[in-house]
Amino acid sequence: MKRIVLVSIAMLIAVSSVFAMGGGETSAASEYDRIVTTTVTATYLNETWFNTMNADFEKETGIHVVVQPVPGDEDEYKAKINIDLMGGSDVDVVETLGPKDYSRQVSAGFFMPLNDAVEAAGIDPYALYGANLPVEKDGNYYALPFKQEMYCIFYNKAIFDEAGVPYPEGPWTWDEYVETAEKLTDPKKGIYGSFMNADLPWMYMPAQQLAVPFYKEDGSCNFDDPVFKEYAEWFKYISNDLGIQPSVAELEAENANWNYYALEGYRLAMFPQGNWFTRLLNSQEDYPKDWNYGVAPLPSAGEGGNNNLVSLGYVAINKNAAHPEEALTYALWIAENQWKYEGGIPAFATMSEEDQQLAFGSIAEASHGQVTVDDLYQNLVNTGLGSVSSDIVGTAAAEYYNIVKEELSSYNMNLQDIDTAISNIVTRVNEAIANAE
């Protein structure tokens, strides 16, 4: 009898401790009448701006934000979110990783159409976001853009000074960019004049500025357009033959990831990146450096290619959201305010002078005099360039992206010629499009 009582007590303790583990969040949330749940990559929890933003949201709306962090990098985040949503998760708000995955996630039925709710909130999203609003073929939009990332050229002033080369200024062309990079490249010192990621859109960047469509009119893959071939060959030429930047093989060998250039900045003179890169360049704590950076506009790709590349971030509401009303309040607030905290550029169709000051002021301040508000405004926004998306979009976009990256990597590593690479891309992408449909 005694043994039975002891075993029962032990089991009770075990069971109650299991429930207690999951109960912490609920008790914290119970202080609030209304809550909203959101999911982000776990690193966000260490970001002061993210926590301040949520605290301000809570103060303003009385809605408590419960963050469900997802460990891992962006790819792991995407896969885990997909699994979660496929399994019927009731998390409220999801920050998607942008246009590449958006359409596929919409077609999988993950998100709620926002048209009625947003318009009922008295917002005209078409006027506010213009072409940045991600309207799908069915006329609905399932997310709101909360930031845009604009490309530009960041450069290492110390390398320019040492080589006696004047800092780059816009407007300029890719030929001038290559010419400048050649002057700066010094193999003896291990200095490369340029750095471009072994990734998209860098592997054919000027083609994207020329706004060559990724799809033909019938919806099939258009990567056999000669312009893609021309610039894929150009990328390999400036890397492997001219040697002004590390080749794909070298980057693979270095196991280089996204922050490689920050670690190797002392030997990389110019790098085309989006404005997200300022967060890294300004983070002396995480990426200490003993050189100052400058910013120049993206070079033009010639006639018809006077465009800058722009990438967007979206915030969406889960179709199975447990708190749809609060989710809408949070999503609208994020779309309007996150850029102010994150130090980014809002996705509004037009930016007021006040917005510009706010967007670039925090970046300039964090740079401690390396760049000014005017530098950023003139070289990112007021460049005289139009804008095109830096992303492949569509229901098979994520596969399209992967296939192009894989095939062009193989081409750059001399495993196949360009015609085979293009032919493989077209065959595989068309297969992916057919499957997605």
Next chain:
Amino acid sequence: MKSVEAAAGYLLIAPFMLMFAVFKLYPMLYGIAVGFWDRNSEMKLLDTTFVGLSNYITVLKSASFWEAFAHSIVFSVIYIVFLMVFGFLAAVLLNRKFWGRTAVRTCFYIPYVTNMIAVGIVFKYLLNPVRGPVNAIFRLFGASGPGWLSSPVMALPTAAVIAGWAALAFHIITCLAALQDIPADMYEVADIEGAGFWQKLRYIVLPYLTPTLFMLLTITLINSFRNYTAIAGLTGGGPGTSSKVVSVLIYDDAFNFLAFSRASAEGVIFTIFIIIVNRLFTKARSIWESRN
């Protein structure tokens, strides 16, 4: 009395059977069913369209699948050969008495209890062609050293060998146990007859160990196809697609591209292949056993 015993037996296996049904059997059957439907959205399976063998035909026509399939075979062959040869040789050496044997045995066992992702991180550092210590040794001799995990030719074999190294302890332990079952007088007789090391290995050790080696071969064959963690942790399937195996393809299709039905068909086709290979192997083994 018998029925009470039977009831007790069922009661004892019930927790396992329940867990097995919930966490293994149901997902497996559901996974197979998904391949016959067009379930690439959050809709419930039976609300989606039944497409019969369409996903299977798509997969069988896909060049990417066959490329990943070929990579899986290459990975398995290297993994199996490495484990069988080095597992056996290491066990023979560790069966001999020498100073520090326990410490050496422990060293061999450590990788087996180490997480494969951690192994991947360490090897990625060790084998980095620019900063890694392995290629630094090559440079001391004036050679640049290969791109172990970054060269399209080397990535897959290197990953297979590292995965084999991490699993080596199980082979060593099993072979060691079998070696210790060999009667000592066999060696004594061999010594009297003047047999050397290789003769003892050929005429005593190998015949005694053959059933164990067959058992190990079967397990290794199956494990060689469970290679997702090794490839994901070491190469991610790259460079390009040079080390993309079927398990990585399935993961990408399902969780990155939301093509669950196609991923299911890929999984089922590959499982059928593994079952066929395993059956052929079992048949060959029984033929060998009947002849000996």
